[in-house]
Amino acid sequence: MRVLGMISGTSHDGIDVAVVDFRLTGGLLEGRVGHTASTPYPAELRARLIEALPPARTTLAEVCELDTLIGQSFAAAAASAIALGGPVDLVVSHGQTVYHWVEGAHALGTLQIGQPAWIAERTGVPVLSDVRIRDITAGGHGAPLVSVLDGLLLGAHEGGAGALNLGGIANMTVVRGGELYAYDIGPANALIDAVVTSRALNPRGFDEGGRIAASGRVDAKLLDVLLDEPYYGLPAPKSTGKELFHLGYVEAALAQVGHEVTEADLVATLTELTVRTVADDVRAAEVGALVVSGGGCRNPVIMDGLRAALPGVDVAPSDDYGAPSDDKEAIAFALIGWLTAHGLPGTVPGGTGARAARVLGTLTPGAGPLALPAPVAEPPRSLVLTR
Template identity: 70%
Template sequence: MRVLGLLSGTSHDGIDVTVVDFEESGGAVHGTVLHEDSVPYDPELRSRLIAALPPAQTTFAEVCELDTFIGQAFAEVAAAAAASVGGVDAVCTHGQTVYHWVEVGHARGTLQIGQPAWIAERLGVPVVSDVRIRDITAGGHGAPLVSFLDELLLRGRPGVSAALNLGGIANITVVGLDGLSAYDVGPANALIDAVVVAERLDDRGYDADAAIARSGRVDHALLEALLADPYYALPAPKSTGKEHFHLDYVRRMTEGRDIAPADLVRTLTELTVRTVAQDVRAAGIRFLAVSGGGCRNPLIMQGLRDALPDVEVVLADELGASADGKEAILFALIGWCTLHGVPAVVPGGTGAREARILGTITPGAGPLRMPQPVGRVESLKLTAR
């Protein structure tokens, strides 16, 4: 079964897409990655999305229109990717998270937009969507779902190993003799990107090659204030997002401080390094595979290696999943699992009471025909075509 995975992460800068051809025998799954790409949002659509995100106020009318426009954008990206490999059997779309509701340490709800019916109509194949909420109803955080893929890729490694994703939010999956734990560490690129956009420091909307941060200096007083945020002291499992870590948060933290934009970006970059490094040390991790946009920030990567001299810090490519495309591969895998009746979640990764089959299925052009169920995924091997 060829499954196309789609998502836009908490950096909301574009749409990541992959196509994976899955084969299964006796619970052993082999996935051949046929296509990977990342397509930027249309600038006008991205601007509308950013303007509607918390803590901004919006309207149901704007949410409805964005749901359609993002769904149509996803459909176009999916159609191009499917055509490049000669077609797909199914799609799994994460959509675009616009709100993740956490209250008193528990996730209560989550909202992803990007109407999947547009994808089903454009491609004519079943579409799995809305994949986080089922985990939340079972007591989980609905995040980080990538812990399911991480556990399969890290399984069997000696000692304590981990997979770190540096998107808008940093999340980590830790696998050791005592089992698995996973959670959102805190902001990775979210606050950096917010400042770069607000201060118009780079038209691309991010700190390319850490050029801005390299020109600044760490404001240690501000850094200590940022590190005092209560979120970092919460026990796992936990999740967060731009509902908490956003531009107004930065403005509140810098109120009354005279800090140059480059120094602010440098300090926020160091915040990511410090928060990740302290959790890696606390867990006794010796192998760390990094993915997401932040792994292309040389200052973050060098900072982690300097702070963690006893840890082997590598890119996720060494596990068989590309550092840039791992989360899109995750959603392709979730789609395959849902259609085959397999729970694509690890309770230790999200805090759920039990694993659940994820998502909602929108039929394609014809009758919905489900494949023969598979008991569970015992192993996963990924290769590139």
């Protein structure tokens, strides 16, 4: 079964796609990764999206328009992926998260926009969407859903392994002896990107190659203020997002410092915040390997910082395990689509904190009758990804 996975993450910079051809043999699921791509949002659309995100106030009219415009962008990216990578049996669209409702350390709701009907209409292929909410209704956080892929991919790793995703938010799955747990650590690129974008330090909206951070020095007082965030002390499972870690959060921290912080020093300090919070949690997990994906693994300041802080841990990109680091989340959602299509849960309770595993998503029919493959009685025990 060929599945197209699609996601725009918490960095809200564009749409990542991955076509994966899955075959199940016994308890082994093989996934051949085909076409992958990343399509930036049009500049005007990204600007509108940023302006509508928390803590900004917005209108239902703007949400409706963004839902359509983002849906059309996803539809165009899907059509391009199919034209270049060949026909698919199912599209899985995560859409764009615009709000993740957490109170008292419990997720109560989540909203992803990007109307899937635009994708189904453009491609004629059925679309699975709204993949997070069913886990939340079962008491989970709806995140990090990539933990289902991590468990299958790394379950045989001796001594335990951590799978770290450095998107807007840093999340980690810890896999050991057939068991796993996962949670959101805190900001990875979210605060860095917010500063780079607001101060026009790079037209691409991120610290490319870590060059800004490398040119600055960590401000110890500001770092202490940032590390005093109560979220870091909460037990897993837990989830967070731009609702907490946004530009206003940085400005509030700067107001407590009492002295001027240069732009380069600010970016360096926010980068060190990511390194420090991730390294602390990796040490606590006592894993021998850390498998890193997401945009942050392309930032040498972050990666060098993690290696220096974790001398006993093998820190490597997920590429070494068959999952290209820039495409891992899109591959994960393709996997969730395969699981749903075969009547299998797309979550692991330890990964999200839910009462039990759940089959995920809402299906939008394509051009013809909705036809699903025969259900599979037992979930796969492991996953091997190849190109």
